[in-house]
Amino acid sequence: xxxxxxxxxxxxxxxxxxxxxxxxxxxxxxxxxxxxxxxxxxxxxxxxxxxxxxxxxxxxxxxxxxxxxxxxxxxxxxxxxxxxxxxxxxxxxxxxxxxxxxxxxxxxxxxxxxxxxxxxxxxxxxxxxxxxxxxxxxxxxxxxxxxxxxxxxxxxxxxxxxxxxxxxxxxxxxxxxxxxxxxxxxxxxxxxxxxxxxxxxxxxxxxxxxxxxxxxxxxxxxxxxxxxxxxxxxxxxxxxxxxxxxxxxxxxxxxxxxxxxxxxxxxxxxxxxxxxxxxxxxxxxxxxxxxxxxxxxxxxxxxxxxxxxxxxxxxxxxxxxxxxxxxxxxxxxxxxxxxxxxxxxxxxxxxxxxxxxxxxxxxxxxxxxxxxxxxxxxxxxxxxxxxxxxxxxxxxxxxxxxxxxxxxxxxxxxxxxxxxxxxxxxxxxxxxxxxxxxxxxxxxxxxxxxxxxxxxxxxxxxxxxxxxxxxxxxxxxxxxxxxxxxxxxxxxxxxxxxxxxxxxxxxxxxxx
Amino acid sequence: xxxxxxxxxxxxxxxxxxxxxxxxxxxxxxxxxxxxxxxxxxxxxxxxxxxxxxxxxxxxxxxxxxxxxxxxxxxxxxxxxxxxxxxxxxxxxxxxxxxxxxxxxxxxxxxxxxxxxxxxxxxxxxxxxxxxxxxxxxxxxxxxxxxxxxxxxxxxxxxxxxxxxxxxxxxxxxxxxxxxxxxxxxxxxxxxxxxxxxxxxxxxxxxxxxxxxxxxxxxxxxxxxxxxxxxxxxxxxxxxxxxxxxxxxxxxxxxxxxxxxxxxxxxxxxxxxxxxxxxxxxxxxxxxxxxxxxxxxxxxxxxxxxxxxxxxxxxxxxxxxxxxxxxxxxxxxxxxxxxxxxxxxxxxxxxxxxxxxxxxxxxxxxxxxxxxxxxxxxxxxxxxxxxxxxxxxxxxxxxxxxxxxxxxxxxxxxxxxxxxxxxxxxxxxxxxxxxxxxxxxxxxxxx
Numbered sequence: 001x002x003x004x005x006x007x008x009x010x011x012x013x014x015x016x017x018x019x020x021x022x023x024x025x026x027x028x029x030x031x032x033x034x035x036x037x038x039x040x041x042x043x044x045x046x047x048x049x050x051x052x053x054x055x056x057x058x059x060x061x062x063x064x065x066x067x068x069x070x071x072x073x074x075x076x077x078x079x080x081x082x083x084x085x086x087x088x089x090x091x092x093x094x095x096x097x098x099x100x101x102x103x104x105x106x107x108x109x110x111x112x113x114x115x116x117x118x119x120x121x122x123x124x125x126x127x128x129x130x131x132x133x134x135x136x137x138x139x140x141x142x143x144x145x146x147x148x149x150x151x152x153x154x155x156x157x158x159x160x161x162x163x164x165x166x167x168x169x170x171x172x173x174x175x176x177x178x179x180x181x182x183x184x185x186x187x188x189x190x191x192x193x194x195x196x197x198x199x200x201x202x203x204x205x206x207x208x209x210x211x212x213x214x215x216x217x218x219x220x221x222x223x224x225x226x227x228x229x230x231x232x233x234x235x236x237x238x239x240x241x242x243x244x245x246x247x248x249x250x251x252x253x254x255x256x257x258x259x260x261x262x263x264x265x266x267x268x269x270x271x272x273x274x275x276x277x278x279x280x281x282x283x284x285x286x287x288x289x290x291x292x293x294x295x296x297x298x299x300x301x302x303x304x305x306x307x308x309x310x311x312x313x314x315x316x317x318x319x320x321x322x323x324x325x326x327x328x329x330x331x332x333x334x335x336x337x338x339x340x341x342x343x344x345x346x347x348x349x350x351x352x353x354x355x356x357x358x359x360x361x362x363x364x365x366x367x368x369x370x371x372x373x374x375x376x377x378x379x380x381x382x383x384x385x386x387x388x389x390x391x392x393x394x395x396x397x398x399x400x401x402x403x404x405x406x407x408x409x410x411x412x413x414x415x416x417x418x419x420x421x422x423x424x425x426x427x428x429x430x431x432x433x434x435x436x437x438x439x440x441x442x443x444x445x446x447x448x449x450x451x452x453x454x455x456x457x458x459x460x461x462x463x464x465x466x467x468x469x470x471x472x473x474x475x476x477x478x479x480x481x482x483x484x485x486x487x488x489x490x491x492x493x494x495x496x497x498x499x500x501x502x503x504x505x506x507x508x509x510x511x512x
Numbered sequence: 513x514x515x516x517x518x519x520x521x522x523x524x525x526x527x528x529x530x531x532x533x534x535x536x537x538x539x540x541x542x543x544x545x546x547x548x549x550x551x552x553x554x555x556x557x558x559x560x561x562x563x564x565x566x567x568x569x570x571x572x573x574x575x576x577x578x579x580x581x582x583x584x585x586x587x588x589x590x591x592x593x594x595x596x597x598x599x600x601x602x603x604x605x606x607x608x609x610x611x612x613x614x615x616x617x618x619x620x621x622x623x624x625x626x627x628x629x630x631x632x633x634x635x636x637x638x639x640x641x642x643x644x645x646x647x648x649x650x651x652x653x654x655x656x657x658x659x660x661x662x663x664x665x666x667x668x669x670x671x672x673x674x675x676x677x678x679x680x681x682x683x684x685x686x687x688x689x690x691x692x693x694x695x696x697x698x699x700x701x702x703x704x705x706x707x708x709x710x711x712x713x714x715x716x717x718x719x720x721x722x723x724x725x726x727x728x729x730x731x732x733x734x735x736x737x738x739x740x741x742x743x744x745x746x747x748x749x750x751x752x753x754x755x756x757x758x759x760x761x762x763x764x765x766x767x768x769x770x771x772x773x774x775x776x777x778x779x780x781x782x783x784x785x786x787x788x789x790x791x792x793x794x795x796x797x798x799x800x801x802x803x804x805x806x807x808x809x810x811x812x813x814x815x816x817x818x819x820x821x822x823x824x825x826x827x828x829x830x831x832x833x834x835x836x837x838x839x840x841x842x843x844x845x846x847x848x849x850x851x852x853x854x855x856x857x858x859x860x861x862x863x864x865x866x867x868x869x870x871x872x873x874x875x876x877x878x879x880x881x882x883x884x885x886x887x888x889x890x891x892x893x894x895x896x897x898x899x900x901x902x903x904x905x906x907x908x909x910x911x912x913x914x915x916x917x918x919x920x921x922x923x924x925x926x927x928x929x930x931x932x933x934x935x936x937x938x939x940x941x942x943x944x945x946x947x948x949x950x951x952x953x954x955x956x957x958x959x
Contacts, residue, residue, distance in 0.1 A: 133831075136831065188614075193614075299948075299949075299952050300952055301958075303955075303958035307958070319945075320643065320863070321612070321613040321614060322615070325612075326642075331945065331948075335949065350831060361926060362926075365928065366945075411925070413924055414874055414878045433838070434838075437838055444836065
């Protein structure tokens with residue numbers, strides 16, 4: 001993993017240099033953007049800021065005291081110890097860190113699309129803490145994200161919530177105590193309407209009818225499986241001897257957790273009819289849908305969503321990239337909010353996540369939400385949807401010090417993130433990032449020069465390493481709901497890098 | 513209370529829209545004249561007028577200034593507290609060429625084959641596209657519809673010469689009424705040295721050595737050279753003999769204005785190596801070049817300035833090309849290009865995201881571009897780059913009245929466009945999204 005990422009990081013200009021780069025990495029480990037996790041000072045005080053608490057209004061010239069990663073005090077005047085590290089935020093705006101309820105960053109892969117029920121796979125097993133998109137989104141004020149499996153199948157993989165602790169190992173990314181989830185998907189994606197691979201037969205289901213049947217079938221099995229275990233446990237508990245326990249089923253176990261309310265269902269959907277379909281199925285089997293994702297026609301069934309107590313996590317203004325997105329309107333978030341639905345604005349895309357504050361602001365223009373209501377779309381509401389609102393989502397005493405500091409009102413296109421804090425640590429600092437750029441350039445140049453020199457000496461000694469994976473182009477979005485210019489299905493193999501030359505090194509046809 | 517005010521507002525919009533509907537599309541009666549009074553007018557040609565009047569007559573700006581007399585018969589719009597700007601110009605779009613991305617039957621953006629200089633976007637622009645009114649509502653009054661521009665279509669590598677881009681007004685009963693300039697630029701997708709390609713037939717990645725990829729690149733560049741040289745020869749023949757005396761070749765004929773330097777080449781390239789090669793090629797062949805994309809234009813900014821090559825930048829709301837690029841590499845590029853004296857415009861490169869044009873420009877300001885430059889990069893500069901600034905781009909007497917009246921900064925996310933004029937016609941702000949919003953706002957509470 002380290003090799004492939006470092007290779008991406010260097011993007012050397014010739015095949016020669018590329019190979020040599022790979023070989024030299026062991027001597028020059030380097031990760032972009034200061035990957036060492038920041039120190040955690042015991043006490044931080046943010047002063048002179050406009051504080052957008054989200055829960056209790058705006059505090060002008062306010063201060064926030066952070067001790068041990070938690071918010072200890074918030075107000076116009078606070079008692080800060082003398083040895084506190086001070087962040088002077090004069091003229092700046094502090095808001096709760098942005099929570100992205102639909103993300104695919106920090107993941108090695110997105111879709112186990114070969115079967116229609118892939119509940120046995122788990123995103124937590126393929127977290128990639130070196131994904132540069134973690135840092136890019138952090139630089140957009142994002143502090144937590146719901147890392148979802150893709151939408152290729154009716155019942156997708158298990159999901160988790162992470163904090164964007166850039167520089168920490170994979171084990172430190174998961175949001176402690178957050179309820180795990182599972183991805184469901186309805187409509188065109190699970191029925192593979194827009195995707196087909198030449199030479200491969202169509203996979204069931206191919207219609208919305210089949211999608212419903214697939215989910216009902218899976219929950220019928222899960223209900224039986226649950227009962228089998230309950231019977232066994234009952235008899236075991238009663239002291240019955242020589243019992244053979246039922247065989248574990250890794251596919252059904254997560255669905256049993258759904259039935260028991262221990263795992264949240266996050267369901268991809270577009271059309272009003274499929275939204276109601278899943279609500280009916282959930283009622284039949286006695287489970288709750290936690291969030292509908294995308295839910296671009298949610299405004300048509302907002303009352304039903306509100307009545308069922310389901311959260312809606314939607315896009316700001318994406319539309320028309322496929323038929324089921326043709327009735328998408330930018331008023332969706334506001335309309336659902338007005339009917340009592342808890343609504344968040346998500347990204348589904350590493351780039352979109354870098355300006356979710358701006359995307360939230362659009363709900364003021366399209367539907368007239370208030371400044372606070374718009375802010376909630378990317379803070380408190382996604383926190384509620386993910387069941388982490390006791391910990392994050394507002395600036396209140398006792399909550400995690402996960403904060404984004406902007407130079408202007410964050411609901412403006414002119415606002416730029418200055419600092420992002422998670423657990424009271426400054427994980428992103430724009431001034432530091434800018435200051436370190438010349439050093440990074442120097443280091444890169446020195447490495448390239450070194451490789452060049454080595455290449456001139458004895459290139460014939462170096463052999464391509466066939467096991468080095470080809471790095472995917474970092475600018476490729478891992479979004480599964482592609483923006484229109486990226487219409488290809490999420491599960492297709494990544495198209496090649498545009499620059500391309502870096503891969504020549506690992507080809508058997510290379511001169512070396 | 514809030515709900516009431518919102519519904520009131522919507523109701524007002526609709527009342528206004530229906531009241532104006534008569535004039536909205538009444539292009540058969542172009543004699544209507546308007547007077548916008550007491551407006552703050554950002555002419556983008558000289559200083560801003562604080563309490564100004566703008567007179568529209570016969571589709572054009574008849575007068576603009578402070579304290580002007582309102583002509584007899586003009587419909588007066590009191591714009592006190594409002595601001596007037598030129599309409600936004602989205603200078604690379606898929607407008608009208610693609611309705612629903614995933615449905616190929618609704619997509620007409622890229623023709624089969626590598627060299628299609630004689631296909632013209634205007635031929636396939638659907639005047640009834642739902643994207644047009646949605647885009648208009650964002651204050652965008654005209655766009656360049658671009659065919660065969662590689663990168664965002666599924667037809668594999670796309671073409672090399674993609675066809676002719678058409679500049680169109682975003683209103684009109686027919687495409688003929690919409691046209692500003694049918695042939696405004698010739699699309700050229702500059703080849704790349706690709707060692708990895710994606711084979712859609714087998715759905716797998718194909719790889720080849722650099723030397724082979726370079727050979728293919730050189731071959732493609734030679735092909736382009738060959739086309740240009742044949743077109744130049746053809747143009748000479750056209751000049752010197754009558755049409756009866758030579759075999760007509762529609763493709764070469766379409767390229768003739770390019771080699772004569774009358775029609776600019778809109779060259780799509782992002783990496784500095786390809787940009788440099790394309791600039792050198794156009795320089796040598798004496799072709800007018802507009803760079804499109806330009807993600808690494810900053811690396812060749814001196815060359816672009818010295819050769820006078822303008823750039824239509826792809827949206828800055830895009831991730832950097834490389835993992836070790838600064839996270840704000842694309843966002844800060846416009847400021848860097850402006851400081852270096854490179855001319856550029858912003859564009860959406862899309863249809864459904866066209867309404868993010870202003871947002872893109874504002875983001876460039878957030879990362880250092882002077883505000884006036886950002887505003888001009890979505891109004892005057894695209895007009896100038898495409899040679900249309902004699903007609904649009906500023907609010908000056910004699911120019912087409914393509915303009916918007918807003919309640920604030922047109923680049924900011926929360927600003928509303930109150931009135932939109934295209935060719936002097938007060939144009940409807942109604943659109944698919946507003947209609948669905950109104951319809952479902954009225955849904956009775958479900959039981």
